[in-house]
Amino acid sequence: MFPEHFTFHVAEQVNNFVDWLLNSYAPVFDAISTGILTMLLRINEILLMVPWWLYMIIVFVVLFTTTKKLIASLTLAILPLLIGAFELWALAMESLAVVLTAVIISLLIGIPMGILMAEINSFAVVIRPILDGMQTMPSFVYLIPAMMLFGLGKVPAVLATLIYSLPPVIRLTNMGLRHVPKNIEEAALAYGATKWQLLKEVRIPLAMPSILTGVNQTTMMALAMVVVASMIGARGLGQEVLLSINRIDIGRGFEAGLSVVVMAIVIDRVTQSIAKKWEPPQVRIIGKLLFKSFFL
């Protein structure tokens, strides 16, 4: 098929390189690993400590106070009952813990990076193609580097999820900051704002709707990834889906799949409504820009 003398492999070199990396930087990887794991377990613990009905109340209160839509809020609050009914509650919380851990770290990295991108043009020039590349790659691909460095288990699952879900929040933070109206920035400067004051008092607050849209998208990406990441040990609902695929157990797969969908819908609505709440009056201009840049 393919001329034999043209073939060559890098698998061994890659393995050697990873081995070398792991050996020489063992303490670093250990630290990252234990850090993530502790955080994850702690979050998981808290999630399981909270009784199921409290989630519904929280979802209802958040949605109702922000959107004022009674029926919709009620429906979305009741929806998670399904997960409990399918006896998948604990697994769902396991997945949620991975998602939350990944999202928190994503935001801690992503928002400052977005700010840097908006502030430093040369940084943006370097980062943008990387983000583009990251978003075009299929989610499976992220499993490889995570697994290479951390093997199988929850930590690489969090890492893969984190990398996969990182781009939107960086992108939207950067975009929100860049779309702050120039005349408003100029006015703030004219009153003696330093660069830092401008960022803190004007640019970040005005970019907030965009940043929160980024948070929402990052969360949704993380949720999508957590199913895939069960292939390398994220467990939770994803594993349930995976198992039923392997066993061709359609019913079981359906229940798990539906649970993921329910989680996605509820989380999406909740984060979106929080984002809306933050929108300062009349930042509709920015909203429109956002809309445009998404769909054009």
Next chain:
Amino acid sequence: MSEIKSINAISPVVEVKNLWKVFPKRQRSKGKKTLNIDVHDEVTISQMEKDGKVVVAVRDVSFEIYPGEIFIVMGLSGSGKSTLIRCLMRLIEVTAGTIKINDLDITSLSKKELVKHRRYQAAMVFQHYGLLPHKTVLDNVAFGLKLRGEPKEERYRKANAAIERVGLKGWENYYPAALSGGMQQRVGIARALVMDAPVLLMDEPFSGLDPLISRQLQDELLRLQEEMKKSIMFVTHDLSEALRLGDRMAIMRRGSIVQIGTPDEIVSNPADDYVAAFVADERRTLEKTKLSLGNKLASTPASS
């Protein structure tokens, strides 16, 4: 002799000398190319202008603003008025020349000094208000004081006083979006007043408003000025506004000041056709009133 000297010695608050601002033409390629031109080399500049490489927005402009006067800058769209007023805040870097405000050369300030200048020496009112949509009226007015680092109580006390002064009492907790254009500009004015800076820079503050409101705000500005006695630079392209407000005015054309004088001088003695065209309407009405006044005078004795 010495007396005359002391009268002449009222020193200007703002002193602009041979100011130039040359913009590179916006090109495809991004990134600021710093323009290095010698403004005294007239041949090169006019050549570059012809080639469309640069826009000379402010050309060798000199003027002074004295304490307590309203100095009007007038000119057609694109004549460089906004560029000039921005230079005074150094929101854009000047190409050549000096700007002295209270004897401090703005063009050579360090970053830190510049921030101080903006916080204490001059306050600006913008045509498009430039209010912060995410802050209430009160916080908008107190914004400059916050940047300055004044304690909360102090800045709210001052801001409330300024809000009352511009007639917006009761609107403190609204967001700018809830206010009409005229009210938003009142907020803009309050925000400038509260800084208590000796110099006030106003870039077409009333030109986005309908005539009645803009008239009302002009009156109010005059009333406020009566109490404050600031040195105001007021940009406009509306002659009647200029005549109502101005103590002295400068007419700009394509970056240059073509005439400086009191409104009366300019209306009665326009320096060239451009200025004449500007004040033509005003001259006509002036002549009409003179005529009708003359007629009245002529006819009064006859009727009695």
